[in-house]
Amino acid sequence: MTKSAKIAITIIFIILLLSAGALFVYSYMAKSSQLTAEIYQNGVLLHSIDLSHVTSAYELVIEGESGSNTVLVEPGAISMLDATCPDHICVKTGKINSPLMPITCLPNKVVIQITGSVSDEFDIISY
Amino acid sequence: MNTKKLTTLALLTCVSLIIFVIESAIPPLVPIAGIKLGLANIITLVVLANFTPRDACLVTMARVTLATIFTGTAMSFLYSIFGAVFSLLLMITMHKIFVGKYLYLTSIFGALAHNAGQIIAALIITATPAVLFYFPVLMISGIITGLFTGLCAHYANVYLVKIVRKI
Numbered sequence: 001m002t003k004s005a006k007i008a009i010t011i012i013f014i015i016l017l018l019s020a021g022a023l024f025v026y027s028y029m030a031k032s033s034q035l036t037a038e039i040y041q042n043g044v045l046l047h048s049i050d051l052s053h054v055t056s057a058y059e060l061v062i063e064g065e066s067g068s069n070t071v072l073v074e075p076g077a078i079s080m081l082d083a084t085c086p087d088h089i090c091v092k093t094g095k096i097n098s099p100l101m102p103i104t105c106l107p108n109k110v111v112i113q114i115t116g117s118v119s120d121e122f123d124i125i126s127y
Numbered sequence: 128m129n130t131k132k133l134t135t136l137a138l139l140t141c142v143s144l145i146i147f148v149i150e151s152a153i154p155p156l157v158p159i160a161g162i163k164l165g166l167a168n169i170i171t172l173v174v175l176a177n178f179t180p181r182d183a184c185l186v187t188m189a190r191v192t193l194a195t196i197f198t199g200t201a202m203s204f205l206y207s208i209f210g211a212v213f214s215l216l217l218m219i220t221m222h223k224i225f226v227g228k229y230l231y232l233t234s235i236f237g238a239l240a241h242n243a244g245q246i247i248a249a250l251i252i253t254a255t256p257a258v259l260f261y262f263p264v265l266m267i268s269g270i271i272t273g274l275f276t277g278l279c280a281h282y283a284n285v286y287l288v289k290i291v292r293k294i
Binding site: 012016018019022023040042043089093101109111113 | 254257270
């Protein structure tokens, strides 16, 4: 195996370990008691919801130029109930309760992101 | 470019397009946006292994354009182009570094670059820094799918090289 191949495999392993590490950090942040869900459209923050203070479930409708999204807010979790986009990947994502994964509806440019209060310095993790 | 080479490249573009369309018809295994097998990259790797980098760019760009016309929207074209350009640049570089060997390693880097390109496209289009949270998941899936696609391309090339080299 040539030297360049060995370096390449090392780089791949480093990326793999860093990604796995980041996922562990995300799941740790999920265990924090205060979960805030932020709903963005076109980069503009529309709603900031404290999920741990939600007592009963309710729905939010977000209107955009190319369609609308219906968001279901529950105690401790948020999910996309319905959308007018063709793929419905946002609906299939299901409920989220950690910063591990946001819910995105790219055609309508809606992003739902959960931020944990444990470590505020981890606003963005990039490599 | 002589006619035989042109026809072979056109055929390979067709095969790549068919693979892409069939793969997009399969319901997603994992409901995370952006995770897919990327089997059409097998053809890109085969072209990269048997022809010049310019030919690989031709085939890939033609396939991306046609695929968007058949199955996509103007939005998906932007994402595809970002992914394809990043992926091609890195794959051509790595292919040169590896002197044509280790096709599966080139493929992994191609997959990683493709996913990174799509995240950057999503960042620009949705203007939300929160999409960067997707990076770890897409990097891991990129390594896995890149390895799988690369191995497929490697073993396909064992047979294809005999047909394709007759140009």
